[in-house]
Amino acid sequence: MKFELLEVAGTHIFSMKAMTLVLFFIFAIIVVGYLVGKISIKGVSLGSAAIFLVALVAGHFKGVAFQDIASWQESLPAVDHYFKLVQNLGLVLFVTSVGLIAGPSFFKNLKKNAKSYVALGGIIIITGCLVCAAITLLVPNINSSMSVGLFAGALTSTPAFAAAQEAVGEANPLYGNVAVGYAIAYPFGVIGVVLFVQIIPKILHANMDEERAKLVSIQSNDAVGGKQKKLFEMDKFGMAAFFLAVMLGLILGSFHIPLGKGSFNLGTTGGPLIIGLIFGHFGRIGKLSLKVDQHVLSLFQELGLILFLIGAGMDGGAEFVAVLKEYGALLFLWGALMTLIPMIVGFLFAKYVLKLSLFNNLGSICGGMTSTPALGTLIKTANTPNVASAYAATYPIALILVVLLAQFLTRL
Numbered sequence: 001m002k003f004e005l006l007e008v009a010g011t012h013i014f015s016m017k018a019m020t021l022v023l024f025f026i027f028a029i030i031v032v033g034y035l036v037g038k039i040s041i042k043g044v045s046l047g048s049a050a051i052f053l054v055a056l057v058a059g060h061f062k063g064v065a066f067q068d069i070a071s072w073q074e075s076l077p078a079v080d081h082y083f084k085l086v087q088n089l090g091l092v093l094f095v096t097s098v099g100l101i102a103g104p105s106f107f108k109n110l111k112k113n114a115k116s117y118v119a120l121g122g123i124i125i126i127t128g129c130l131v132c133a134a135i136t137l138l139v140p141n142i143n144s145s146m147s148v149g150l151f152a153g154a155l156t157s158t159p160a161f162a163a164a165q166e167a168v169g170e171a172n173p174l175y176g177n178v179a180v181g182y183a184i185a186y187p188f189g190v191i192g193v194v195l196f197v198q199i200i201p202k203i204l205h206a207n208m209d210e211e212r213a214k215l216v217s218i219q220s221n222d223a224v225g226g227k228q229k230k231l232f233e234m235d236k237f238g239m240a241a242f243f244l245a246v247m248l249g250l251i252l253g254s255f256h257i258p259l260g261k262g263s264f265n266l267g268t269t270g271g272p273l274i275i276g277l278i279f280g281h282f283g284r285i286g287k288l289s290l291k292v293d294q295h296v297l298s299l300f301q302e303l304g305l306i307l308f309l310i311g312a313g314m315d316g317g318a319e320f321v322a323v324l325k326e327y328g329a330l331l332f333l334w335g336a337l338m339t340l341i342p343m344i345v346g347f348l349f350a351k352y353v354l355k356l357s358l359f360n361n362l363g364s365i366c367g368g369m370t371s372t373p374a375l376g377t378l379i380k381t382a383n384t385p386n387v388a389s390a391y392a393a394t395y396p397i398a399l400i401l402v403v404l405l406a407q408f409l410t411r412l
Contacts, residue, residue: 018078025079026086029054029310048302049156049190052309056183059317080315087311088268091162093304096246096272097297098159102396103280116354117364117393123349124368124394125401128155128342129409135334136412141327142334144412145174149181150331152406154338156189157370158308159399160406163269165312167407179312180324185335192339193374197362198381200347206358208383214357215386231289238292241279242300245290249275270403277396343369356390363390368398 016024033051132151136144145168152161161182168175201208234240253271266274279290324331346368350361359382366375367390375391 019082022079022082022086025058025083025314026307026310029058029313030306033306048306048309049186051306052183052186052313055310055313056317059314060321061317083311083314085311086307087315090304090307090309090311092246092250092268092272093300094308095159095162095269095304096242096249096276097301097304098399099249099273099276099278100242100245100280100292101297101301102392102399103277104283105392105396107277107281116356117367117390118397120346120350120354120364121368121394121396121398122401124342124346124365125155125398125405127345128338128402129405131338131341132409133412135337136409139330139334143174143177144410145172145177146181146327146331147334147412148406148409149178149183150185150335151181151338151409152178152402153182153185154189154335155342155370155402156186156193157399157402157406158305159269159273160402161312162308163267163403164406164410166267166269167410176315179315179317181331181335183313183317184324184331185338188332188336189339189369190371190374192336193343193366193369193371194377196343196347197366197374197378200362201358201381204358211358212382212384212386215359215382215384215389230287231284231291232287233289233291236293237296238289239296241290242292242296245275245279246272249273267407270407273400273403339369359384359387360390363387364394367391367394370395370398370402 029051033048033054036054037048037050039050128151132147135150136142136147139147145164148164148168149161152158152164161178165175165178168178201211249272250268251271252275253266253268255266282290284290343365346365347361350356350364356364359378362378362382363375366378366387375388378387379385
């Protein structure tokens, strides 16, 4: 299929294949998205999240702007198929990178901090899950696909969003509602946590020097003494090890466990994430190195995220306006509640039950809310990178729980 314009003497002056059209859209959305993400209002910016919003707009106008051009309408099915491929490619790159990055500290933190930071991450996500379930069951005309999309957006969790979409299934007529709910709740999910970590120290009139002194490093990446055995590396950057993790993750995610009338599986989100955590933790199989260069992981994490957001935005944008008209502006309120209630409950639990210092508390809130932008803001607010240790302790368990619970919530 081709997109053709300006026919002169039987020849189209402009002709672009569907695949070329998709590539053009991808690069255009990335450029515009990053430019929009650079806009800062009082220190708050959307960053790469703006790419999703730009993709939503492009997805909305994709079938509207050129609806009178026959060749465009003929190309749309192929264009949609390619964007779905882009979305899935981005997903496996992103979640595998997250698993490999978190793996070295995840299992150690799980053992060492089970009664504190891990429990806090669980409290935050479970609270968000309960709020989502209550809204699904009590609010008229809200279906589980929409509410789980709001849940994923409120917690700024792309893996949860992907897991929810996969659990709902493309054949379900409500499939697109997941992306719409995510898009509606995501901006406040980002901005709400960013503002929270800046406002709380001011409300409490915190002495920043004293709070920095109270910070306790909880990272458990212990240095290993002695000589390291020479390991076999498949390539210089660990690319082969990365894609081996992807392959095994896709296999793991394809196993189905009977669950009531249906079944449960980790899918393309949970499978690569679990294998990534395992590879990241052990770092080798015998003499075979499973290490991946940190620069490669950072690149794949960012690239995977933006590719996934582009595919999801293009898909969800087609129904965004129609669904918003149907459900109304109250959707923004439900999304805001799913952000605020877990965050406040988590903060109070950390302060009064776990007795955490302010910056350890706020760092763990950023991890429990899976909010990387908020962590960056907190580092600037606290004027120390040590707050990242609390984030690292709560983030992995929160990430695992939000992915699993998002799939269960779609069954309400």
